[in-house]
Amino acid sequence: MADTRLTLVKGDIAAQEVDAVVNAANSSLLGGGGVDGAIHRAGGPGILAACRELRAGPYPDGLPTGRAVATTAGRLPARWVIHTVGPVHGASADGAELLASCYARSLHVADELGARTVAFPAVSAGAYGWPLDDAARIAVHTVRQAVTAVAEARFVLFDDRAYEAFAAHLP
Numbered sequence: 001m002a003d004t005r006l007t008l009v010k011g012d013i014a015a016q017e018v019d020a021v022v023n024a025a026n027s028s029l030l031g032g033g034g035v036d037g038a039i040h041r042a043g044g045p046g047i048l049a050a051c052r053e054l055r056a057g058p059y060p061d062g063l064p065t066g067r068a069v070a071t072t073a074g075r076l077p078a079r080w081v082i083h084t085v086g087p088v089h090g091a092s093a094d095g096a097e098l099l100a101s102c103y104a105r106s107l108h109v110a111d112e113l114g115a116r117t118v119a120f121p122a123v124s125a126g127a128y129g130w131p132l133d134d135a136a137r138i139a140v141h142t143v144r145q146a147v148t149a150v151a152e153a154r155f156v157l158f159d160d161r162a163y164e165a166f167a168a169h170l171p
């Protein structure tokens with residue numbers, strides 16, 4: 001397995017030219033605000049249609065927290081969207097493991113797809129209230145520990161504060 005390169009970019013996750021972008025979704029898979037809103041807006045209705053098929057098929061009750069599943073990326077520059085559901089901060093005792101699981105399982109799905117470049121947002125660090133520094137620590141640590149064929153894991157941060165939080169945890 002090649003060493004995964006961890007990179008940082010300040011910008012919009014929906015604009016990334018990578019094989020797969022990770023969506024900070026909710027269990028319904030049917031859209032929302034933040035990253036989820038940006039991805040569905042930019043990617044067009046094909047993503048929502050694919051999500052509805054997942055709900056009609058393998059995920060009738062929605063995607064559980066900490067899991068990941070791929071769909072088309074519609075009109076995004078990426079080929080796939082990997083939807084993952086972060087934990088709401090403080091909602092359960094195993095939240096940190098669930099947040100780590102979002103990154104580990106997203107990389108696993110990327111490997112199944114053959115995606116070599118993957119862009120991640122700061123999962124749970126927005127509407128779900130996870131403190132940014134801790135979210136960054138869990139994200140960077142989990143991706144660094146992962147055994148994966150992904151060549152580049154790109155963290156895409158929306159503002160300076162998030163960028164600095166992630167930068168502080170990179171080697």
Ligand code: AR6
Nearest residue numbers: 012013024026032033034035036038124125126127128158
């Ligand atoms: N590109 C990159 N980062 C972004 C973007 C963007 N376009 N927009 C926001 N961020 P959030 P969560 C940052 O709320 O906390 C949705 O409604 C944002 O500043 O998108 O996992 C879903 O449907 C923050 O640092 O995800 C769920 O219901 C980080 O991305 C819920 O929100 C994550 O913020 C998920 O909440």
